[in-house]
């Protein structure tokens with residue numbers, strides 16, 4: 546058994562750095578930059594056909610609207626005529642009409658109607674790829690498209706938690722899953738066996754490990770008394786992660802972490818569960834509830850400024866992946 550609280554045993558000369566720079570990196574946990582990632586904006590059912598709503602990812606504003614055909618569109622909200630806010634507009638069939646001079650834009654961002662012009666002028670809104678998955682609206686803000694990661698097909702029951710705000714930056718919220726050295730002190734978990742961390746693609750990191758709660762009541766309530774938890778934590782970019790637990794039973798949890806408009810994180814979990822096993826739904830949600838309750842206090846007060854040591858290697862790797870856009 547490896548105690549998550551154990552000290553790093555290496556040569557102190559090999560310590561990576563004990564300096565405490567005020568900012569570790571250009572992108573990681575930098576509230577002034579928005580990484581080109583997938584972001585969950587809210588629940589699909591918030592936006593019925595014909596609805597238009599403003600959303601934001603950090604300081605970046607977006608307008609979302611759903612046409613009569615049910616298609617979801619995410620576009621920049623400044624009208625290319627004189628800059629009116631298109632989230633004050635109205636959906637007409639499959640176009641968004643600006644409230645100011647009634648220019649209309651289609652789902653591809655093209656101006657298709659301009660009442661005072663003979664022909665619609667050649668003006669375009671920037672459009673962003675969207676996806677509706679696990680009951681959530683997703684928007685991709687990157688330059689080079691990559692699909693939203695897939696989950697396990699057999700887990701067809703989805704339970705969304707209420708959205709929550711945390712004071713920490715989204716990269717720290719997702720990075721918590723890679724911070725293996727807090728599992729002992731904060732979560733009272735013991736790690737066992739080999740821990741494997743791999744960069745699976747330019748924006749993705751995967752960590753696999755086995756762990757067990759040291760507190761008996763947590764083992765009992767989560768059904769992990771006989772065998773511990775077998776965990777894979779996979780990130781894509783800095784604001785999306787998918788947790789897969791294969792032991793004591795299979796379930797997944799999607800972690801979303803969107804930068805708030807005035808800092809912090811808007812977060813929401815989607816539990817992906819076996820359809821016919823409500824007993825397992827409760828156990829899976831209890832396991833995560835224990836973990837998240839422990840983390841919240843720390844993440845609400847952290848002033849991130851790392852003095853890395855070798856035992857932080859996995860979290861540091863995540864930080865490097867996030868910094869390489």
Ligand code: FES
Nearest residue numbers: 624626627643646
């Ligand atoms: S500002 Fe939108 S139509 Fe004029």
Ligand SMILES: [Fe+2]
Nearest residue numbers: 721727836840
């Ligand atoms: Fe944690």
